[in-house]
Amino acid sequence: MTEKMTKIYILDTNILLHEPFAFLNFQEHDVFIPMTVLEELDAIKDRKKDVSRDARIAIRALEDSLKDATPEEIADGVSMKRYSTEHGSTGKLAIYPDHLLTQDRVTLPGPENDNRIINAALHLQQDKAPRTVILVTKDINMRLKAKGAGMERVEDYRTDQLISDIKYLSTGYAEIKGDFWSQITNCESETEGRDAIHTVERSVLPKTVFINQYIFDEAHSFAGKVIEHNDETVKLKDLGFDRMMGRHAWGISPKNFHQAMAMDALLDTHIDLVLLTGPAGSGKTLLALAAALEMVVEQGIYEKIIVTRNTPEIAESIGFLPGTEEEKMAPWLGAINDSLDFLHRHDECRESSMRYIMEKANIQFKSVNFMRGRSIQKSIVILDECQNMTSSQLKTIITRAGEGTKLICCGNLAQIDSNYLSPLTSGLTYIVECFKDFEGSATVHIAGVMRSRLASFAEKNL
The missing domain is CATH 3.40.50.300 (P-loop containing nucleotide triphosphate hydrolases)
Known part of the structure; x- marks a missing residue:
């Protein structure tokens, strides 16, 4: 991938506090850390809170990545290829000297650190065009300020989010409409001790099937859970609707x-x-x-x-x-x-x-x-x-x-x-x-x- 096709990500301080090694998760794209972010990490690392540990880890990780580089290389970007075996990052890491921006190149006035980071992102957006420049922050208000100041791309850090909406979170079970057995054409049953195991076609069950997922129907004629699955078949352990409702523990019944x-x-x-x-x-x-x-x-x-x-x-x-x-x-x-x-x-x-x-x-x-x-x-x-x-x-x-x-x-x-x-x-x-x-x-x-x-x-x- 050519340099013009790769993107530039500018990380806010809260990203490195949330995940100290976050700068290694942007694959072939380049990552810029504003000097203000380093100053904030330095101020946080001595606090007597859990967040200080993350600040120290982030500082050490950045130091390990840049310790052999010259000042010129740090400004231009140091390749992260040596971490590719562990993290898969092949882009560059750079420290951006946002404190050197003159007053005529500043969009948001004021000494606030958020403003300084946004100003750095806006300057890089103009200086690195036509490359895409993206400011990454978990601060919602900062994302609004950046967009209002003219930042074209502002994003949240979502590498650690496995789903896009909470409604897609697994419930651990799937309900079959109607009667389960009336929809089954091919079924192989066997007994293992006191348990009955049914092997049915994968197509009769919902799209998402996983181990220990409970399967039951509206008619209360079947209740079981998945014990094995592949692309063609699913093995279900028959638990029995009435048997499950009849269980108890320490005097408590469902x-x-x-x-x-x-x-x-x-x-x-x-x-x-x-x-x-x-x-x-x-x-x-x-x-x-x-x-x-x-x-x-x-x-x-x-x-x-x-x-x-x-x-x-x-x-x-x-x-x-x-x-x-x-x-x-x-x-x-x-x-x-x-x-x-x-x-x-x-x-x-x-x-x-x-x-x-x-x-x-x-x-x-x-x-x-x-x-x-x-x-x-x-x-x-x-x-x-x-x-x-x-x-x-x-x-x-x-x-x-x-x-x-x-x-x-x-x-x-x-x-x-x-x-x-x-x-x-x-x-x-x-x-x-x-x-x-x-x-x-x-x-x-x-x-x-x-x-x-x-x-x-x-x-x-x-």
């Missing part, structure tokens, strides 16, 4: 078929990662806790239950919390206590029952901040409210899972509290798409609000 699918995934010991999505009040946390208690206390498959979540501030901070790690996490994990209270609501001495079960099941409340470096064995880990976590944070948690550990991630993409995440960029969305065809994981979107008619009305109308 109220609808979506909860039945979630319970099947939760109680299946062959599935190491269960991803539960759905609106508030759909029963995600309650089902996860009930299944965990069933498998730890009643069946003895796992040794303990670890409950964790990140801790974003929804409103004003209430300051430091006293006590041990578990005591500090207790206010954040009130949903778990509420679920435990509900599961033992009919006991004569509810508080004693809850204390006994917490000791018997070895339920531990842990902070996400202290999960790095751990190796968790033979445990059930319930990660609640994970819509507020990034993909890298979730990767940290998932890679802690050792032998015989089951991870349950619950989240509602409509309740994101982070200022830096959206339903498309949430780590929950990312791992749902990444793991949807992994044989050791299952996703279920639980539709319907079971908490109360008040909660159901609020979810639909507010």
Whole structure:
């Protein structure tokens, strides 16, 4: 590809904070980093926050890429071909001295860093014509200012977005219209132990089919899940609609078929990662806790239950919390206590029952901040409210899972509290798409609000 056909991407600071190695993801195109971006990274790297770590990683990555280059080469662009084996980037990386722009070449006045970066992009757009110059930033207001100032191409950074719209997010199941068996012409059935396995033609099922996807019909005549598929056939394990609705865990039975699918995934010991999505009040946390208690206390498959979540501030901070790690996490994990209270609501001495079960099941409340470096064995880990976590944070948690550990991630993409995440960029969305065809994981979107008619009305109308 000739130089005139390649594009020039100008990266804002928030791109490198979002993904420190982002400059290596533009393939054959050139990347320009304004000097203002380096100054902002330098100011951020000493803050006592998580973002400072990303700033330091980005600075080191840029230094490794440019350390052998002369000042002239850095201004013109240094080839990234030496990273091609790992990242596939073959374009050039350059540092743009935007501080040298004279007043007569500045479009947006003022000392604001955003204005300086936009001015650099506008100057490159004019200087590098007819090559396409694109400003990349996650700041919506900056994108509006850049377009208003005359920038022709302004984009968000979407390399980490696996879907273009949240409506395309996998639900983990597919509903067949009408009666399933009336649409089947060729079917080979066999038994494996107590399970019936049906091999049907690929064409009778929806376009998207993946491992552990649940398949059921409107007539309630069939319910099963995909255990194997190729371009021509699909193998389905027959679960039975009535059998799934009749299952129970720790005294809890499913109220609808979506909860039945979630319970099947939760109680299946062959599935190491269960991803539960759905609106508030759909029963995600309650089902996860009930299944965990069933498998730890009643069946003895796992040794303990670890409950964790990140801790974003929804409103004003209430300051430091006293006590041990578990005591500090207790206010954040009130949903778990509420679920435990509900599961033992009919006991004569509810508080004693809850204390006994917490000791018997070895339920531990842990902070996400202290999960790095751990190796968790033979445990059930319930990660609640994970819509507020990034993909890298979730990767940290998932890679802690050792032998015989089951991870349950619950989240509602409509309740994101982070200022830096959206339903498309949430780590929950990312791992749902990444793991949807992994044989050791299952996703279920639980539709319907079971908490109360008040909660159901609020979810639909507010």
